[in-house]
Amino acid sequence: MPRYQPSRIEPKWQAWWDAHDTFATPRLPADRAFYALDMFPYPSGDGLHVGHPEGYTATDIVSRFERMRGTSVMHPMGFDAFGLPAEEHAIRTGTPPRESTDRNIATFTRQLKMLGFSYDWNRVLATTDPEYVRWTQWIFLVLFDTWFDPATQKGRPIAELPIPTDVVAAGAAAVAAYRDQHRLAYQSEAPVNWCPALGTVLANEEVVGGVSERGGHPVVRIPLRQWMLRITAYADRLDRELEDLDWPASIKKLQRDWIGRSTGAEVDFLIAPAGSAGGAFGAWKRARAAAGFPAKPDTDVLRIYTTRPDTLYGVTSLVIAPEHPLVDSLTTAGQRAAIDAYREAAARKSDLDRTDLAREKTGVFTGSHVIHPLTEKPVPVWVADYVLATYGTGAIMTVPAHDDRDFEFARTFGLDVVTVVEPPDRPAAAGELFTGDGVAVNSGPYTGLATRDFIAKVSADLAAGGLGRAAVNYKLRDWLFSRQRFWGEPFPILHELDAAGNPTGAIRAVAESELPVALPELTDFKPGDTPDPPLSRAPAEWLYVERDGVRYRRETNTMPQWAGSCWYYLRFLDPRNAERFVGADVERAWMPVDLYVGGAEHAVLHLLYSRFWHKVLYDRGHLSCPEPFGRLVNQGMILGEMEFTGYRAATGGWVSAEKRGPEDVPAKVPADQVEKQGEHFVLRDAPKIRVESRAYKMSKSRGNVVNPDHVVRDFGADSLRLYEMFMGPLEATKPWSTTGVSGVRGFLDRCWRLVVDERADDIVLAPQVCDDLPTDEQLRELHRTIDKVTRDIPALSFNTAIARMMEFVNFCTPLERRPRAILEPFVTILAPFAPHLAEELWEVLGRPAPVSLAPWPVVEERWLTDDTIEIPVQVQGKLRGRVVVPAGADVEAMQAAAAADPRIAEHLTGRRIAKVVAVPGRLVNFVLVADAGP
């Protein structure tokens, strides 16, 4: 009667843990501390997905394991609850985002509790909680109050920013403006990705393929006042300090590529005054030699950035971005119409449209020339949209012979290809493209230099002449931090108004004591036709405030969703602290995070942004460590069930997959109508017809989404947990399999029957369970299992740990007498994986709950070794037999035992042994003298 019933025991133990606060974490660790963190979810309306419990189960197992080993474990959960979907839902239905968000959080909470995760629910938080928003805004004010000191490579208080004397002389307003220009949080009038359909501006990384990542709406570039975070100031540290982190090498590389550090040189080209004689250049050059290279170029020069200053003698034109500030002044009357048309077309294209369409390079000649600083020859200036305004100086020199983009550009417009670098191993062919390092040719005094030496020398010479300087650039851009949205954190910033109600340009921070700046009540969430944020339609009593006799208008932009997720791992440590964003002692005791598990989709942005904020807070003395996440692991994606797809022709018959045309329609084929033939799957009834076999990403449209609620209903939470861990390596992409879940459920059923009498009417011990002393064999089996599981959990190798536990159960099942002394330790090590079942079995065994806090069993080493071992014996590398030898047998003994085996002896008769390889404890291999033939 009492079969294993997850639906009965799982809620029972969840309630028990809740009532006893079993997983409450102390404020400070008692001894060893372990911080296991999940990437908290966005509480979407769809509820939990089977992908969520994968990482969550992994950290839960490690957390439970560490707890049982006496470690103080921090294992919290919360919700990344600001975000577009709630706002879009509000726009569609009129429901305030807070309502739908709270509802979704309730669903997520129910589902997470249903899976038996050992979170300390006392620490739960949502980024939308006013108290959380308060500290997010406070951190923004820290960024606002910080400038980056390049000399010390550290963020420092803005009050410590040295003010140049001429700025001081210009008055208080000038000083304030100077400070504003140097803050880590600053405003900028920048070309941004405006998405009319979403009514918002998007970050570069939210624009994919020229359309919005969310929804796929078109995006155009317009200039707009924005809040930016100066993450580029930290680019170098964000790059360098990756080094010591225990992160997957691939993720580190992804971040490094995203930061995209490159070294090269900036070079100024004098814009040739129209109709002037050569004298102007000489004067300019002398002036530069005397004054040096200016920090900012005057309008009479074009400054370019190149990583290959060694190719300066191969320059055939300069190209500037359509948004470059000097386009207007460089355009001659004759070219005006063409340039204007080109610029307008470029403005309508997003960055990615440009790259996609511009396989064929486009561009327009400005009509102007600049003077080459070394050769003193005139160089034409073009405008082309393959040059990005936002990288480097927005202007480049083209060297068609040694850069593939410039090569293509030159080919399109018939520009010269001047070879100035020869490959190291062969002469250069005229007009060929060579982008590698080599030896300079045709380069005046530098001819003959190797690329590396050339770069060093020319950089020094340019710097000495005030014509250029070595420079470092990053692909990383400053972080566009404002959104024209309602459902986000308001900025704690006030804009000063003049008597007429117009902004003066002066801004001030909201006082710390006035935080949080709460969102106003709004009834209309619709974005407008203009980039004016919804908050600009807030009631006047929210929008306008007076401080010290001055009227201000609140900032109406809101922060992006990343803001809340940048620091949640800190708030978990001290979620109710009203005095500080996190208590200093608490932070010191728990940070950094020991294990952070989440999806690889956050490999770049979330992790980079978090690291940036963390470093600023560290620099400002608010944190004790420079990096937030010590060990990072990305769980793999879970795909839908394997599908077989056949193709049907319009005529109705099947078409073999490799011969299908675009008009043939795919059709799902049930697995039992398919068989494998060689490399491919074919239809069982028509083996000529190949079908495709593949697992697809889960998606609503494909209809292959697995709902955790259903899995729990049909198999139980422990089965879901165990299955997701048994599927394969945590980091691998793997397909879902319902029969796989039922297989794991079968294992839990066998665990149950090992302890419980299934035929009794009540839940009582199985009659086989006894108090016998375990046999040596049983102890060996037990301790080997404990050993394997103990080693596999920290390695996150859960699939092999589970396999070993299955072997243990298979070993015990046939036992007529099952000693408690082996069952109880087994239930203990099962507990992190299948906690509900383990608690129930523990109770049936008569032990005091909870097993979740029972001490982890100790491996007794002596049970891990055998007296004798069976070793393979090879002849010529081929397995020919096995012999049993004492465990400590030396090489001679092994060899003798092997040679004595009749089967081996047979293979050795009549042959001469060249040598014998015997590896103690492993194998014996007889190598024979090559057979001379019969």
Next chain:
RNA sequence: GCCGGAGUGGCGGAAUGGCAGACGCGGCGGACUCAAAAUCCGUUGCCCGUAAGGGCGUGUGGGUUCAAGUCCCACCUCCGGCACCA
């Protein structure tokens, strides 16, 4: 195009350079049952052979080694990411 990752039975997968295929699913056979389900036991890489045994096997082709799924070189396929950053 560039950068990652992965290719092992019918399927998911396991294997410090040392017995390839642990464990699970599926299949086959048996026990129990009037029967079925459930459960338990056995078996299951492919080929030849009644058997004993033998041969072949980790995407392909080479190489190193007494010994290669594992190391090296070249290539093929699939998955993921990036994509004019000068």
